[in-house]
Amino acid sequence: xxxxxxxxxxTATEPLRVAIxxxxxxxxxxxxxxxxGLRQRVxxxxxxxxxxxxxxxxMPDGRRVAxxxxxxxxxxxxxxxxxxxxxxxxxxxxxxxxxxxxxxxVVDACHLERNLFLxxxxxxxxxxxxxxxxxxxxxQEQGIExxxxxxxxxxxxxxxxxxxxxxxxxxxxxxxxxxAAELPPPARRFVLPPEIEASLAPLxxxxxxxxxxxxxxxxxxxxxxxxxxxxxxxxxxPDLARQLxxxxxxxxxxxxxxxxxxxxxxYGWIGELLKTAVRRRSASAGASTETASDRLDGIALHRVGxxxxxxxxxxxxxxxxxxxxxxxxxxxxxxxxxxxxRVAGFLPDGDLRSLVADGVFAGVGSVLVFLPQIAILFAFIxxxxxxxxxxxxxxxxxxxxxxVGLHGKSFIPMLSGYACxxxxxxxxxxxxxxxxxLATIMVVPLMSCSARLPVYTLLIAAFVPxxxxxxxxxxxxxxxxxxxxxxxxxxxxxxxxxxxxLLRGPVRPMILELPPYRWPAVQSxxxxxxxxxxxxxxxxxxxxxxxxxVLWALATYPRADVDPALGEEARQEQQLAHSTLGRFGxxxxxxxxxxxxxxxxxxxxxxxxxxxxxxxxxMGTIYGVGGVDDAALQDRLRSETTADGRVAYTPLIAxxxxxxxxxxxxxxxxxxxxxxxxxxxxxxxKWAGIQFAYMLVLAYGAAWxxxxxxxxxxxx
Amino acid sequence: xxxEATVVAIECGELEACRLRALGLYExxxxxxxxxRHCLLVDVNGxxxxxxxxxxxxxxxxxxxxxxx
Numbered sequence: 001x002x003x004x005x006x007x008x009x010x011t012a013t014e015p016l017r018v019a020i021x022x023x024x025x026x027x028x029x030x031x032x033x034x035x036x037g038l039r040q041r042v043x044x045x046x047x048x049x050x051x052x053x054x055x056x057x058x059m060p061d062g063r064r065v066a067x068x069x070x071x072x073x074x075x076x077x078x079x080x081x082x083x084x085x086x087x088x089x090x091x092x093x094x095x096x097x098x099x100x101x102x103x104x105x106v107v108d109a110c111h112l113e114r115n116l117f118l119x120x121x122x123x124x125x126x127x128x129x130x131x132x133x134x135x136x137x138x139x140q141e142q143g144i145e146x147x148x149x150x151x152x153x154x155x156x157x158x159x160x161x162x163x164x165x166x167x168x169x170x171x172x173x174x175x176x177x178x179x180a181a182e183l184p185p186p187a188r189r190f191v192l193p194p195e196i197e198a199s200l201a202p203l204x205x206x207x208x209x210x211x212x213x214x215x216x217x218x219x220x221x222x223x224x225x226x227x228x229x230x231x232x233x234x235x236x237x238p239d240l241a242r243q244l245x246x247x248x249x250x251x252x253x254x255x256x257x258x259x260x261x262x263x264x265x266x267y268g269w270i271g272e273l274l275k276t277a278v279r280r281r282s283a284s285a286g287a288s289t290e291t292a293s294d295r296l297d298g299i300a301l302h303r304v305g306x307x308x309x310x311x312x313x314x315x316x317x318x319x320x321x322x323x324x325x326x327x328x329x330x331x332x333x334x335x336x337x338x339x340x341x342r343v344a345g346f347l348p349d350g351d352l353r354s355l356v357a358d359g360v361f362a363g364v365g366s367v368l369v370f371l372p373q374i375a376i377l378f379a380f381i382x383x384x385x386x387x388x389x390x391x392x393x394x395x396x397x398x399x400x401x402x403x404v405g406l407h408g409k410s411f412i413p414m415l416s417g418y419a420c421x422x423x424x425x426x427x428x429x430x431x432x433x434x435x436x437x438l439a440t441i442m443v444v445p446l447m448s449c450s451a452r453l454p455v456y457t458l459l460i461a462a463f464v465p466x467x468x469x470x471x472x473x474x475x476x477x478x479x480x481x482x483x484x485x486x487x488x489x490x491x492x493x494x495x496x497x498x499x500x501x502l503l504r505g506p507v508r509p510m511i512l513e514l515p516p517y518r519w520p521a522v523q524s525x526x527x528x529x530x531x532x533x534x535x536x537x538x539x540x541x542x543x544x545x546x547x548x549x550v551l552w553a554l555a556t557y558p559r560a561d562v563d564p565a566l567g568e569e570a571r572q573e574q575q576l577a578h579s580t581l582g583r584f585g586x587x588x589x590x591x592x593x594x595x596x597x598x599x600x601x602x603x604x605x606x607x608x609x610x611x612x613x614x615x616x617x618x619m620g621t622i623y624g625v626g627g628v629d630d631a632a633l634q635d636r637l638r639s640e641t642t643a644d645g646r647v648a649y650t651p652l653i654a655x656x657x658x659x660x661x662x663x664x665x666x667x668x669x670x671x672x673x674x675x676x677x678x679x680x681x682x683x684x685x686k687w688a689g690i691q692f693a694y695m696l697v698l699a700y701g702a703a704w705x706x707x708x709x710x711x712x713x714x715x716x
Numbered sequence: 717x718x719x720e721a722t723v724v725a726i727e728c729g730e731l732e733a734c735r736l737r738a739l740g741l742y743e744x745x746x747x748x749x750x751x752x753r754h755c756l757l758v759d760v761n762g763x764x765x766x767x768x769x770x771x772x773x774x775x776x777x778x779x780x781x782x783x784x785x
């Protein structure tokens with residue numbers, strides 16, 4: 001079997017497919033956002049475990065371009081899961097993916113040497129390549145003079161200087177993508193020493209027989225010399241390991257070191273190339289000159305000052321999530337309330353009106369009010385990432401994380417977990433070591449996500465008095481903080497436990513790039529936040545809407561023959577008890593009774609499995625008040641009594657319930673993403689099962705301890 | 717600290733060596749130490765890297781012929 005050359009040409013009707021790849025911190029995503037704007041979609045490749053962000057733009061003449069944003073990669077050497085994904089998409093070995101017509105390599109003009117390493121690998125894949133020389137302005141400021149025509153002729157691909165954050169160079173770049181699609185794909189521009197080439201020949205041939213095009217086979221042969229890990233995309237090539245070993249032996253026999261060959265060859269070529277194409281103006285010559293970034297790091301990474309600044313920034317983030325969001329939330333609340341009562345007013349009294357008011361508006365509305373908090377949290381995380389501070393935070397946290405057997409990098413997924421466990425778990429793809437990565441995945445859902453906020457907010461507002469403690473902090477705020485701390489500390493302890501038991505292994509040494517500090521690109525940030533908000537709104541419009549309707553139906557039917565002589569509240573009570581939901585709730589009541597919960601809380605907990613926010617909307621639906629008027633729900637909870645006339649919710653039970661939610665993995669989406677990211681298939685299910693089980697046990701145990709311990713101490 | 721040196725040998729796990737080379741820290745690269753905390757802060761051709769102390773011990777540099785640690 002011999003393979004044909006890899007390049008594909010776009011047909012007249014289909015869009016031009018462009019894959020964007022680049023080192024982390026090159027402004028790759030900013031460029032992607034600048035190219036595609038709001039025309040983006042987050043989805044999955046059919047049948048494979050790759051999340052993709054795809055966008056589209058149109059040329060003035062109407063031609064369409066589909067753009068795929070590949071994960072940031074330092075090389076194609078597939079060290080981290082992120083890089084493996086990029087390589088698999090580019091090679092398209094299983095013919096399932098989206099084979100690009102053109103690969104756009106985003107290169108940081110300030111760090112050409114390192115960035116061209118990846119570019120030189122990509123240039124050997126047999127696909128036309130365009131290089132965007134990004135942050136070109138910054139390179140000029142730093143006195144780096146780049147002779148672009150010289151680079152073009154040396155590398156053999158179109159190279160366009162861009163400043164993605166200001167949208168400069170986009171038009172020539174777009175045109176270059178089309179031109180490149182018509183050009184022959186680039187090929188390797190350097191020669192290996194003849195004895196190395198000879199030693200590699202059998203391996204190259206073997207890869208070609210396995211179905212790789214010639215250029216790709218040569219790239220892979222050289223690349224594989226440095227790595228020895230399982231290569232999923234090459235798994236179908238038989239006998240590869242033996243061929244590789246004999247190639248390594250042959251190279252050692254001629255006095256070379258196999259692991260060094262690729263970097264020596266590529267950097268050797270890049271070095272020669274840069275000698276002629278790049279000039280540093282003497283004023284800023286020498287890499288050791290202290291930059292503004294270094295001076296900032298002197299403060300941000302200071303032994304004492306560093307952690308203090310870190311804590312202040314974290315405090316600021318949380319403070320703003322709660323206080324800045326409040327007026328916006330009130331606004332949304334007012335609008336939903338107005339629309340809800342207007343719509344309900346048009347409908348005749350009866351089941352339909354009840355469905356719209358108590359089901360749809362109470363259910364979905366109670367969740368929508370959290371949109372501002374989610375937007376602010378994601379904006380902050382994006383800001384920290386783009387500015388370059390996130391890497392410093394990982395650096396500072398490395399000491400803490402190392403104690404529990406994790407890498408500093410694990411801090412970033414955990415921080416994202418405060419917004420939502422789903423992107424948090426996906427962010428673990430930057431962690432190279434599989435055991436460390438799994439341990440991080442296991443604990444990310446313990447970080448209190450924004451979906452728990454509604455639960456905490458409701459219960460705290462209803463049951464915790466606003467007794468002032470310190471200036472700027474009252475008992476309500478302290479309780480909220482305690483819930484976040486409880487989750488975070490437990491996450492660290494559980495990670496340590498996993499690393500000592502199921503996921504034992506040495507902590508990988510830290511290798512972390514500290515990118516220069518940068519002003520964030522506001523527009524790009526806004527686009528990313530908007531995408532996250534859309535995802536949340538889609539959830540509100542689908543899962544949460546559907547569940548609200550189902551719950552409403554379960555709480556309404558079958559209809560009870562209520563005694564019309566009774567008061568409104570008693571009639572509702574009778575109806576609810578008679579309904580399907582009521583019967584189900586009483587069936588599970590024995591399981592939640594030790595925690596002090598009645599069947600209504602039990603039902604809400606079970607329903608919140610679809611999404612935690614649903615707890616609030618379920619309570620809203622059950623009590624027929626809900627988020628359209630949060631204060632009403634709070635009053636209702638406070639006055640609620642059990643069948644035997646006791647108060648249903650005491651502050652102690654409310655705290656126990658919050659503790660339950662700190663730990664419980666009540667989220668379908670998280671389970672789905674864990675299955676996928678832990679390896680898919682049986683392995684994925686196994687880890688998702690372990691995760692769900694340990695969190696449930698922890699939740700039940702801790703809630704029980706809270707209630708029992710609290711009673712023993714005389715609280716009620 | 718601050719003075720330039722050339723990387724002579726990298727001895728560490730294969731995964732780390734591979735990552736270091738991709739980051740521009742390869743045999744023959746110019747490096748200088750710019751700071752020392754619980755990790756080593758090095759400059760490699762304008763890129764700032766934080767390297768764990770254990771990892772840095774495995775990297776040998778010239779001219780002094782001493783190990784960066």
